[in-house]
Amino acid sequence: MSATRSLPVICAIGFVALIVVGLLLPEWAMFLTTMAFAKGLVALGIVCLMRAGLVSFGQGLYFCIGAYVAGLMANWTGITDIFLLTALGIIASGITGMIFGPLLATYRGIFFAMLTLSLSMILYGFLSKMTALGGTDGLNVAAPTFLGYAPEGRALGLSLYVYTCAIVVIAGGLVRTFFDSERGLIALAIRDNELRVEYLGASVRKEIVFSYVAAGILGGIGGVISGLAIGHVDPETAYWTTSGEFVFVAILSGYLSIPAVFVGSLLLEVVRSFSNLYFPNTWQLSLGIFLLAVILLLPNGLGSLLAWRKRRRETS
Amino acid sequence: MELLAFILVDGLIYGAWLFIVSVGLTLVFGVLNILNLAHGSLYAIGAYATASAVGAYFALGGDAFPMGSYLAMVIGALLVAVVLGPLLERGLLRHFYDRDHVIVVLVTYGVFLILEDVMKLIWGVTPLFVSEPYSLLGNVELGPLFYVAYDFLVIAVAIMSGLAVWFFLNRTRRGKVVLAVIHDREMSQTMGVNVDRVFLVCFTVGVFLAALGGALTAPMISVSPGIGVNVIIIAFAVVIIGGLGSIEGAAIGALFVGIARAASVHLLPEAELFIIYLVMAVVLVFRPEGLFSKTEARKI
Numbered sequence: 001m002s003a004t005r006s007l008p009v010i011c012a013i014g015f016v017a018l019i020v021v022g023l024l025l026p027e028w029a030m031f032l033t034t035m036a037f038a039k040g041l042v043a044l045g046i047v048c049l050m051r052a053g054l055v056s057f058g059q060g061l062y063f064c065i066g067a068y069v070a071g072l073m074a075n076w077t078g079i080t081d082i083f084l085l086t087a088l089g090i091i092a093s094g095i096t097g098m099i100f101g102p103l104l105a106t107y108r109g110i111f112f113a114m115l116t117l118s119l120s121m122i123l124y125g126f127l128s129k130m131t132a133l134g135g136t137d138g139l140n141v142a143a144p145t146f147l148g149y150a151p152e153g154r155a156l157g158l159s160l161y162v163y164t165c166a167i168v169v170i171a172g173g174l175v176r177t178f179f180d181s182e183r184g185l186i187a188l189a190i191r192d193n194e195l196r197v198e199y200l201g202a203s204v205r206k207e208i209v210f211s212y213v214a215a216g217i218l219g220g221i222g223g224v225i226s227g228l229a230i231g232h233v234d235p236e237t238a239y240w241t242t243s244g245e246f247v248f249v250a251i252l253s254g255y256l257s258i259p260a261v262f263v264g265s266l267l268l269e270v271v272r273s274f275s276n277l278y279f280p281n282t283w284q285l286s287l288g289i290f291l292l293a294v295i296l297l298l299p300n301g302l303g304s305l306l307a308w309r310k311r312r313r314e315t316s
Numbered sequence: 317m318e319l320l321a322f323i324l325v326d327g328l329i330y331g332a333w334l335f336i337v338s339v340g341l342t343l344v345f346g347v348l349n350i351l352n353l354a355h356g357s358l359y360a361i362g363a364y365a366t367a368s369a370v371g372a373y374f375a376l377g378g379d380a381f382p383m384g385s386y387l388a389m390v391i392g393a394l395l396v397a398v399v400l401g402p403l404l405e406r407g408l409l410r411h412f413y414d415r416d417h418v419i420v421v422l423v424t425y426g427v428f429l430i431l432e433d434v435m436k437l438i439w440g441v442t443p444l445f446v447s448e449p450y451s452l453l454g455n456v457e458l459g460p461l462f463y464v465a466y467d468f469l470v471i472a473v474a475i476m477s478g479l480a481v482w483f484f485l486n487r488t489r490r491g492k493v494v495l496a497v498i499h500d501r502e503m504s505q506t507m508g509v510n511v512d513r514v515f516l517v518c519f520t521v522g523v524f525l526a527a528l529g530g531a532l533t534a535p536m537i538s539v540s541p542g543i544g545v546n547v548i549i550i551a552f553a554v555v556i557i558g559g560l561g562s563i564e565g566a567a568i569g570a571l572f573v574g575i576a577r578a579a580s581v582h583l584l585p586e587a588e589l590f591i592i593y594l595v596m597a598v599v600l601v602f603r604p605e606g607l608f609s610k611t612e613a614r615k616i
Contacts, residue, residue, distance in 0.1 A: 113421070118593040284429040285432075285437075292408070
């Protein structure tokens with residue numbers, strides 16, 4: 001119980017800490033962190049599903065929807081307010097999730113993964129062919145405004161960073177509450193034994209649809225932020241390799257700890273940027289080796305390190 | 317009517333190609349229970365190895381007997397299989413058999429990333445062309461239509477490789493052992509089957525089939541980085557439509573997808589890029605485990 005009560009406090013402390021760190025960061029690192037957190041939100045969605053034993057290999061679908069909602073709304077209607085765009089992204093991805101969720105809820109394991117992947121590839125194919133939406137080149141996105149405040153240069157980067165941190169902390173808190181709720185705990189039970197959950201009177205289907213929609217919304221928010229941060233969206237966001245990276249972050253982090261997801265995402269971005277810089281021709285190679293090393297050395301993800309320390313603290 | 321003929325022949329040719337690139341994937345899944353995301357990279361490596369082998373063949377005076385270049389293609393694919401098959405299975409995948417399904421998929425994703433760059437390191441980024449074998453066989457006239465005879469070679473190879481795998485699995489003693497391993501890994505081990513070796517051989521055969529697909533494709537395209545990324549997802553779609561681990565399923569799935577794509581190319585070109593995934597999604601909605609699923613072989 002005390003964990004639930006202290007959650008707002010932890011979130012507030014985390015937010016302040018992130019802002020303080022952010023103020024000290026150089027511009028490139030701030031952008032990198034913003035992007036890592038945006039992608040971390042998508043990975044957090046996969047973690048929601050992972051708790052129920054499902055892995056979506058197509059979260060790029062929601063990432064892409066979010067990014068395109070931001071891009072198209074800014075271009076067509078001139079809306080640049082980031083709060084409004086985020087809300088629109090949530091609505092778009094939420095509705096999409098509610099359409100596909102019930103359909104996907106009957107699938108498990110590799111079929112769930114492949115069906116989600118195919119949905120995201122359909123969107124990729126569609127966007128690549130739609131010249132009205134920019135085709136494979138994608139489209140540019142205007143810089144966001146914050147309730148009328150229109151920053152430029154470093155101020156823009158900082159505002160985006162603060163906004164992203166706020167979203168991350170809120171989303172993290174909500175997801176934690178969800179994980180500890182009755183509903184969230186049922187997800188773990190589904191992972192263990194689906195049949196028993198049904199016998200005990202809970203609806204596995206409802207639970208999975210709920211987790212899937214939540215994952216979709218998180219993906220959509222991540223897409224909106226990354227679209228605005230880069231200032232450009234293209235169909236590549238729905239490509240399967242993009243989704244593969246999200247799954248990688250989710251597996252790297254494990255489903256035991258929520259902060260670990262964002263640490264994992266940050267770690268991936270850092271590894272990618274540095275290998276891009278130092279081994280421009282072989283950055284995929286370094287990324288692949290990093291991935292294999294993580295899977296070999298940390299079977300339960302980064303979160304298991306944190307959870308292990310916590311357990312040790314409790315016993316001593 | 318003519319359009320229908322167009323669609324059918326094009327669909328058959330494309331379907332044959334699809335079958336070759338996906339049959340190895342379904343074999344590896346059926347036996348090892350691994351969904352190999354690196355399959356597309358193995359295909360690409362096969363294409364590169366072929367480009368080098370055929371290039372070397374002509375450089376060493378193969379012009380006197382150009383038909384030998386087909387042999388060079390097969391040798392190129394074989395070399396890839398013999399080197400990479402054991403390396404990947406023994407060196408890497410073996411350590412993950414007891415881990416979660418998705419983890420193994422992610423491991424092969426890592427292999428995919430690594431191989432993509434390794435290819436660039438070995439063969440560079442400039443496209444390679446080996447069009448000689450493509451034009452060697454001349455053209456074929458089918459009613460009002462002209463086709464390159466090589467396309468029909470692809471169909472022949474697809475039928476041959478499909479029959480070979482089917483015959484091996486269902487009509488030979490060793491093949492029956494493999495089926496026993498698919499059915500129950502532990503039980504066959506206690507009966508004295510060397511499961512490790514079955515895994516190694518089957519994975520290597522899977523690599524060979526992927527590389528053969530690449531070898532056959534190399535003369536038709538410019539071999540450049542990134543050719544494997546698309547193939548893997550297409551092969552997945554085919555295999556999922558047919559039912560994972562089923563050879564017959566892969567054949568039907570390939571034909572299905574081949575004709576659907578040919579129809580979309582002729583009737584609705586805008587849809588060409590995603591028609592495959594659409595077919596897959598529709599099939600999965602009605603047959604959640606694919607057309608020829610073998611779910612009864614798996615235990616809960």
